[in-house]
Amino acid sequence: MKISETIAVLLIVAVMSLVGNLVGFHNGIIESLPGMIFLLALCVAGVIMRNVVPGNIPNVAWIVLIGCIVTYPGFPGSAQLSAWVGKVSFLSLTTPILAYAGLSIGKDLDMLKKTGWRIVVVAIFVFVGTYIGSALIAQGVLSATGQL
Amino acid sequence: MKDGIKNVKIHVIVLILVVVSEFIGIHSFKIGPGTLVLLPMLYALIIGSLMGPKFLKAVKQKDMVDAGSLVGVTLMLLMARYGTLVGPNLPAIIKSGPALILQEFGNLATLMLGIPLAVFLGLKREAIGAAHSVAREPNVALIGDIYGLDGPEGQGVMGVYICGTVFGTIFYGLMATTAAAYLPISPKALAMASGVGSASMMTASVGSLSAMFPDIAGELQALGAASNMLSGLDGLYMSLWMALPMSEWLYRATYKVKYGTAPERFVRKGDE
Numbered sequence: 120m121k122i123s124e125t126i127a128v129l130l131i132v133a134v135m136s137l138v139g140n141l142v143g144f145h146n147g148i149i150e151s152l153p154g155m156i157f158l159l160a161l162c163v164a165g166v167i168m169r170n171v172v173p174g175n176i177p178n179v180a181w182i183v184l185i186g187c188i189v190t191y192p193g194f195p196g197s198a199q200l201s202a203w204v205g206k207v208s209f210l211s212l213t214t215p216i217l218a219y220a221g222l223s224i225g226k227d228l229d230m231l232k233k234t235g236w237r238i239v240v241v242a243i244f245v246f247v248g249t250y251i252g253s254a255l256i257a258q259g260v261l262s263a264t265g266q267l
Numbered sequence: 268m269k270d271g272i273k274n275v276k277i278h279v280i281v282l283i284l285v286v287v288s289e290f291i292g293i294h295s296f297k298i299g300p301g302t303l304v305l306l307p308m309l310y311a312l313i314i315g316s317l318m319g320p321k322f323l324k325a326v327k328q329k330d331m332v333d334a335g336s337l338v339g340v341t342l343m344l345l346m347a348r349y350g351t352l353v354g355p356n357l358p359a360i361i362k363s364g365p366a367l368i369l370q371e372f373g374n375l376a377t378l379m380l381g382i383p384l385a386v387f388l389g390l391k392r393e394a395i396g397a398a399h400s401v402a403r404e405p406n407v408a409l410i411g412d413i414y415g416l417d418g419p420e421g422q423g424v425m426g427v428y429i430c431g432t433v434f435g436t437i438f439y440g441l442m443a444t445t446a447a448a449y450l451p452i453s454p455k456a457l458a459m460a461s462g463v464g465s466a467s468m469m470t471a472s473v474g475s476l477s478a479m480f481p482d483i484a485g486e487l488q489a490l491g492a493a494s495n496m497l498s499g500l501d502g503l504y505m506s507l508w509m510a511l512p513m514s515e516w517l518y519r520a521t522y523k524v525k526y527g528t529a530p531e532r533f534v535r536k537g538d539e
Contacts (some may be wrong), residue, residue: 124284128340135278135285136344143289143307146334161347179346179466183496186350191357204351209488210306211289212345213470216338217308217436218284220467221315222277222326223335225474227429229318237388241397245377245427246438249401250472251446252376252458258452260366267453 122166129162132215140211154203161186271333278320280325281334284311292427293478304444304475309437316433342466349492356489363459367494370459371501374400378514385423386521391530396423399514402431403464405503413511431465440471444479454480458487464492464502469495 133155140146165182172181189196190204261267271277277519288307296303308423318325353360360367390397396414400406402424407416414420443461446453454476461472473491477484522530 124268124272125340125343128268128337129343131278132341132344134273135282138282139285139289141306142286143292158344158347158351161350162343165343165347169492169539178343180496180499182343182346183350183353183492186347187354187357190354192352192355194354197354201351201355204348207348209345209348209352210293210308210474211304212348213308213467213474214285214288214311215281216341216345217448217467218288218315219277219334219338219341220432220436221284221312222280222318223331223338224312224318224433225321225326226328226335227432228316228321228329232384237385237390238393238397238423238488239430240388241381241385241390241394241423242402242427242430242435243438244381245398245401246431246435248380249374249375249463250439250442250457251373251450252460253370253373253463254446254450254452254456256373257366257456257459258428260369261363261453261456263367266363266366267455 122163122170124164125166129159133159135215136207136212139214140206140208141213143214144208146206146208147219151206154205154207157200157203158207161189268336270329271296271336273329274333277334278502279329284315287314295478303441304478306440306471306474308471308474309440312436345466345470349488352485352489353492354529356486359486360489360493361433363455363490366456367459367490367497370456370494371497371505373460374463374498374502374505375510377401378510378517382514382517383521386518386525390423392419392518393423393426394422395511395514395518396425397427398423399510400501400502400506401463401465402427405464405499406506409503409506409511431468434472435465436467439468440475443472444475447476447479454483455490458490459494461491462496462498464495464498466495494529504522 137151140151141148162184164185165178168181169178176260190201288310288471291310294305317323378399382394385394385398396410405422407428410420410424443457447457458473461469473488477487
């Protein structure tokens, strides 16, 4: 994957997110711009780290790590960065992703029909089981350590 | 991916979907003691999936493939935003560390119920692929590696993977708020459970929860993101060392109960 192609996709999604952020959350495009540029910079930094550092650590792991460090309370400028990025609603970033995912789903629907109803029943069970199983353990540990 | 970038048509359609979905906005409905939260991303997903040749005929097969090729990169901005949510909340996350780590074992609850159910429904070795995990990308890769994706185990894991892609996001969004409303589980615990190794499922779950509990939205989002990262790190090894051996054992045990005989010995890829 070329870095230039990645940046092109990121810019397209950034524009769409800014529009969504305006329509859905009434955050002006100009006031959201510094936060969006910061997010773009984090993505580019993550992609560069992946290419520079050996060990094949995925892009997203780098992006989250760097974002986490520079907004950690006490990091120079962290308050300003958090204030900027606060203007970019996290929900407005999800809408373009699921629009692309939605467009691509059409090709999976036929395959779903072929796999049959038994797999669908098992899938529902799997989703519920993982979620409720994990939530019950988390609930137990949180209340045992007095954090609720 | 190059084709995807140059496909102006899909970008225009996505932009329209974004504007329409955000315009409809967040809607919550009171159902009994709970709240059903519908988010713009759900509208975008549903309307988008209706654009195909079967329904609205706005996109062709190639457009669907192009759109799919971009999804991985489009996730990066969201992940960057998640990083900036985790940073300020890191002290709180470290405090929740034990709960965050131990809840990962909840993933094993899946196979304890899923394998017997799948065998009871009449699935054979498909059961192992289908029920050993939530079947996201790393799990599909793992099953492919061990059994091959063209065998029954591969069909099982692909089936659940496709279900997850098609309705997993919607399902997780609805399940999160239903659980928050009807089960005695705190939103924090539900946020931790949201990280199953799929960014879109986690986002749907955490997004719905944060619309329901706006006062602690930031902390919920941070816990979900942290839990999802953890699943990404340990999920593969958990499947390989714990979930798959347990699935094999449980499969043999329930097979004997249902059919009265032991199942045929399975052949690992490359052993023939």
